[in-house]
Amino acid sequence: MKIYDVAFVGMGASALGTYKLKYYNQNCSIVGLDKRFNNSRNNFFAFWLTDWMVPFQDLIKNRWNNWEFYQYQQKVVHESATTPYCVIRYQDWKNYCLENSQNISFKENDVIKVERKIDYFEITLDSEEKVFAKNIYDSRSVKIDGEGLKQHFIGHIIKVDAGHQISNARLMDFRVKQDQGLHFIYLLPLDDNHLLVESTVFSKYLLEPIWYQNQISAYVEEILNIKKYEITDTEQGVLPMFEINSQNEDKYVQIGTKGGSTKISSGYAFSFFLRQLTSDNKDYHSYWDKWMDKIFVKYLENNSKSDEIFMKMAKKLNGEEFSSFMMGNATFSSKLKIILAMPKIGFLKSYLRTIFT
Numbered sequence: 001m002k003i004y005d006v007a008f009v010g011m012g013a014s015a016l017g018t019y020k021l022k023y024y025n026q027n028c029s030i031v032g033l034d035k036r037f038n039n040s041r042n043n044f045f046a047f048w049l050t051d052w053m054v055p056f057q058d059l060i061k062n063r064w065n066n067w068e069f070y071q072y073q074q075k076v077v078h079e080s081a082t083t084p085y086c087v088i089r090y091q092d093w094k095n096y097c098l099e100n101s102q103n104i105s106f107k108e109n110d111v112i113k114v115e116r117k118i119d120y121f122e123i124t125l126d127s128e129e130k131v132f133a134k135n136i137y138d139s140r141s142v143k144i145d146g147e148g149l150k151q152h153f154i155g156h157i158i159k160v161d162a163g164h165q166i167s168n169a170r171l172m173d174f175r176v177k178q179d180q181g182l183h184f185i186y187l188l189p190l191d192d193n194h195l196l197v198e199s200t201v202f203s204k205y206l207l208e209p210i211w212y213q214n215q216i217s218a219y220v221e222e223i224l225n226i227k228k229y230e231i232t233d234t235e236q237g238v239l240p241m242f243e244i245n246s247q248n249e250d251k252y253v254q255i256g257t258k259g260g261s262t263k264i265s266s267g268y269a270f271s272f273f274l275r276q277l278t279s280d281n282k283d284y285h286s287y288w289d290k291w292m293d294k295i296f297v298k299y300l301e302n303n304s305k306s307d308e309i310f311m312k313m314a315k316k317l318n319g320e321e322f323s324s325f326m327m328g329n330a331t332f333s334s335k336l337k338i339i340l341a342m343p344k345i346g347f348l349k350s351y352l353r354t355i356f357t
């Protein structure tokens with residue numbers, strides 16, 4: 001019976017990173033188990049170029065020194081020469097992590113059960129095969145159903161033969177329907193002819209795909225005034241806006257979204273699991289960031305017109321302050337600026353709700 005030193009249960013973004021940064025071609029045997037290992041997923045992972053992301057900068061597909069926010073007639077533009085907003089694509093990440101790897105093999109199976117035995121784990125696959133390993137990293141998808149607030153989105157890459165005139169990353173454009181929760185368009189100009197356009201909603205309930213698709217086409221045609229275009233790729237996701245309590249035990253570690261890497265106020269996770277892997281931090285997020293995020297999400301859950309809050313925050317901070325807040329390394333004074341930008345009564349109520357509900 002072969003017992004691997006390490007099994008990755010789920011071999012997506014965080015497992016790939018954990019393998020590359022901790023185990024790549026080390027003297028140990030590793031198996032990666034993923035029910036969709038060979039799929040063609042190629043989503044974008046966005047982040048601001050903080051110091052711990054610099055080692056990955058050769059993988060960056062696009063970077064923007066300016067990003068913007070829109071609401072009605074208002075526009076806020078941030079600029080940062082030092083921490084641009086960047087994206088890495090999933091397939092580039094996967095190739096980087098696995099290129100020339102020699103100590104890992106893969107099985108494309110659904111993992112049905114992970115059971116602790118005396119000094120190893122027994123992993124049961126959908127094929128009924130059993131795999132044995134001394135250490136487990138588990139990143140199987142978490143269930144994001146139920147009543148909790150979620151960030152849900154569909155994005156299209158569109159090809160505009162005639163070209164477009166957009167040069168800044170557009171993080172939030174609220175000039176769209178607001179009847180299904182807080183809704184905005186996220187838009188990245190990828191090159192002269194391609195845009196990523198995402199319709200994103202913060203709400204408890206998911207919508208039919210056609211809803212997001214209609215919002216994207218309305219935005220492209222009416223706000224961007226682009227009438228002729230072709231959809232060349234699609235990405236979609238549902239991200240938790242609530243804390244995921246990971247259950248780590250001896251030799252069994254939950255990582256990625258399952259391990260709680262998602263910043264619940266924004267959905268960003270990629271840079272957070274890389275920060276944790278490249279530092280001595282045990283947690284993905286600091287105590288104070290989690291505290292602020294929980295209050296902020298409670299506020300979003302219980303108040304409409306939250307687009308105002310995002311615009312206020314964008315106005316109060318400059319590019320460096322905003323990016324550092326989003327990446328979890330804001331100074332005390334930036335955090336204070338954010339707290340002071342928030343409606344006092346609403347936030348006090350939300351704080352109390354985090355304690356009593």
Ligand SMILES: Cc1cc2nc3c(=O)[nH]c(=O)nc-3n(C[C@H](O)[C@H](O)[C@H](O)COP(=O)(O)OP(=O)(O)OC[C@H]3O[C@@H](n4cnc5c(N)ncnc54)[C@H](O)[C@@H]3O)c2cc1C
Nearest residue numbers: 010012013014034035045046111141237256257268269270
């Ligand atoms: C479309 C999309 C865009 C995103 N964009 C950003 C972004 O711009 N910036 C950012 O910071 N974050 C982003 N995120 C959030 C986060 O970074 C990603 O979700 C990231 O992939 C999380 O990594 P993970 O390893 O936890 O999960 P995943 O990458 O989803 O990996 C989990 C793996 O487990 C496998 N699996 C699940 N269940 C089983 C099972 N029972 N048996 C076997 N295998 C199983 C899945 O097939 C999957 O490959 C995005 C998420 C999505 C979905």
